[in-house]
Amino acid sequence: MVLSIKQLHTRLGALRLVDGISFDVAAGQTFALLGESGCGKSMTALSIMRLLPDVARVSSGQVMLHDQDVLALPESAMRAVRGGKIGMIFQEPMTSLNPVLTVGEQVMETLLRHSALSAKAARQQAADLLTSVGIADAHHRLDEYPFQLSGGMKQRVMIAMTLAGNPDVLIADEPTTALDVTIQAQVLALLRNIQQQRGMAMLLITHDLGVVSEMAHQVGVMYAGELVEVAPRDVFFSQPQHPYSQKLFAALPNRQLNKLVNIPGNVPPLDTTFVGCRFAPRCEYAFDLCHQQSPVWTQLADGHRARCHLLSQAGLKTAPVAHEASSPVQPDQTDQVEMLVVDNLQVYYPLKRGWLQTGSRVLKAVDGLSLTIHSGETLALVGESGCGKTTVGKAIVQLQPITQGQVMLGGIDLAALSPSALQQQRAKVQMIFQDPYASLNPHMRVQAILEEGMVALGVEPDTGQRRLQMKRLVEQVGLPANALQRYPHEFSGGQRQRIAIARALAVRPQLIICDEPTSALDVSVQAQIINLLKALQAELQVSYLFITHNLPVADYLAHRIAVMYLGRIVEIGGSAEIMQHAKHPYTQALLAAVPSIERHEVKVPLLQGDMASAANPPAGCHFHPRCSQAMDICRQQYPRMTQLSATHFVNCHLLSTH
Structure with missing residues (x-):
């Protein structure tokens, strides 16, 4: 083995960040460390690299690189190992690179x-x-x-x-979390090729089961500082045995489920004095022994082991699979009332030129976009970063001045209103932002956060009624009763996003712009937020514009999907039409790039390169420089819209020339 971790314990005061984990990584193999945020995955990597903060320490264990324990090396010798024999790719490249x-x-x-x-x-x-x-x-x-x-x-x-250091071991800590699905596919393919060429051992840290499926040879599931299941990839994806592993699979968006399975509660604080199984408080199969005694490893097959009392009980070969009652998703039938109509929306930014240059240049962030959302409907807007999705959302809520076009909400053009008239309409459309912590005032209690919009927009003038409504809101979004008197930092990421949803609902909107509301969340917390949004829509008949680059989430939640590229919609249709019968080469490339737990073969990314600049878009079809099927006409003329069905429309010369 190139890398062997043996009974590694890492402490930060009373916090047991890593609590006795052991695993091996062989040359040319990838070991994937899987689990929710806060379970200790990144701390394991930092312990191996000896990059822990000053207040933390490895209290016991070994990190064997070949036959040498790197934990026993002096710091002077460790400098040659760090970046040399062991290299590390961090989660956020912008904060890891020196600006x-x-x-x-x-x-x-x-x-x-x-x-x-x-x-x-x-x-x-x-x-x-x-x-x-x-x-x-x-x-x-x-x-x-x-x-x-x-x-x-x-x-x-x-x-x-x-x-550059020609490492024997590569540690990749969430290397694609912040990337679009197309760029993610390119980076994963690059890592696979480099590993094959150099024979490196790789430790891949992620919470994305699709990435694990495509990259891993061995999988370790981590929970509350310890490993709970280790298995070869194929065995893990066909027969996960620990209830926590099964719950992670069940939480994935699946259009066949009316409600996604979510894991109640949160990963316990790592300063908890654990008695019994650490997952027991969140496990529906827990029995008395689970709360009294910590489970030992049960060997299930060659290379497959799990830490669960259910598996060690006589006569019980496998843990029961966790499924909720499900039924095929049937999108709610809307009443076809047009809640939002966006017509020929343009958002241009003037660009400064050099002092010797003349004329004007503009960045066309949104370039003639049109869409319609009906009452009680969800339209997902998908595409790569930089295509203009968020700008569309901000323009609709009038947080971004528009250059041209109409934004008709309930028959009223918001873009044409005076500031005072617009203020009267703001309660009808609200926005949920991507980062719930950055969008919540850390100095305000939740009650003040919810009440601020209600008072400013005159939604509920009576103080007593406002407080009753806030209590109902907190209950409605699944927050504890005492949440109103707490500050944002006292909540988990998923709970903070629930506060943001409650804030949007507080003014009784007809339309909510959801800007990547689940992209920063673990799959289990993502399932909770998706279930909440879906339940609220059924109860309140609110409409959503759901901005995302996660196509499985769009498929599950949306009635229709619009695909955006460089400021324009290139394909729009029903969810099934887009996911199963996509016609535009860009949409097909997006779908092909999505990591899937159902396929383990190595894929060749269909989409190479980056999107062109909106300040200098290509002539003709904007997508043609990256399209393998581009024709001469694609380089000369932007394609007209082709209607394929009552709801399916595509802008592509491949269809209009047939």
Whole structure:
């Protein structure tokens, strides 16, 4: 084995961050560490790298790299291991890259530290590394700064920096969480190819089961600081045995389920004095022994073991599979009342030119977009980062001035209203933002957060009635009764998003713009929020514009899906039409890039490169530089809309020329 972790314990005061985990990673193999936020995955990686904060320490255990315990090395020797024999890719490349150093300086730093190259040779080697990770024009990119690169390119630079030390072990901590599905597919393919070429051992930390399915050879499920199941990938995906593992699978969006399975409660605080099974308070199959005695490992098959009393009981071979009553999803029939009509929406930003340049340039963030949402309907707006999705949402709620077009809400054009008239309409449309913590005032209690909008918009003038309504709201979104008197930092990420939903509902809107409301959440918490949004829509008949790049979530929650590329909608239709019968090459590429737990073969990404700049969109079809099926007409003329059914429309020359 290249890397062996043996009974690793990491402490931070009373917090048991990592509590006795053991696993092995072989050369050319990937071990995936899977679990919810707060379970100790990243702390395991930091313990291996000896990058813990000063107040934390590894209290016992071994980290064997080949036959050497890196925990026993002095710091001077550890510097050669860190970045050399063991490399690490961090979750957020922008915060991991130094913003005041060029890309070349940062890649060369690793080369010069772990090799005897001259500065000139190191620069050439840095350019070769950038080329090897798929960055074109590498010599030019060496002199650029991180802010000049896209998210996918920054992550590729991080990979190049890691490879510069020629490591035996690569630790990838959520390497694709912040990336679009298309860029994620490219990065995962890159990591697979590099691993095959160099024979590296890889420790992959993630909460995405689809990524695990495509990348892992072995899977370890972590919960509250300890491993609860370890298995080969194929066995794990066909026969997960621990109730927690089964719940993770059941929480995935599935259009055949009327309600997603969610795991009640949260990962327990790591300063808890555990008695019995750590998952028992959230497990529907727990019995007396689960609350009294910690389970030991049960060997189920070759390489497959789980820590559960259900499996160790005589006569019980497998834990019962956790399923809720389900039925095929039948979208609610809307009354066809048009709640929102957006017609030819344009949002342009003027760009400054150099002092010797003349004329004006604009960035066309949204370039002639039209859509309709009916009462009680959910329309999902999907696409890569930078396509203009969030700008559309902000323009609809009038947080972003529009250049041209109409935004008709209940027959009233919001874009044409005076500020005072617009104020009277604001209660009808609200927005839920992507990061619930950043969008909630940390100095205000939840009661003040909910009450602020109600008072400002005159929704409920009576103080007593407002308080009753706030109590109902808290109950409605599944928060504890004492939530009103608490501050945002006292809640988990999922609970903070529930506060944001309650704030939006407080003014009784007819339409809610949901801007990536689940992208920062674990799959189990995501299921809770999706179930909540769906239940609220059924109860209140509120309409949603659901902005996301997560196609499985869009498929489950939305009645219709609109696919956006570089400021324009290129395909729109019913959820089943888009997910099962997509016609635009861009939509097909998005669907092909989605990691799936049902397929384990290595995929070749269908979509290469990055989206063009909205400041200089390509002539003709905006997608043609990335399209393998592009024709001459695609480079010359933007395609007209082709209607395929009563609800399915596509802008593509491949369809209009047939």
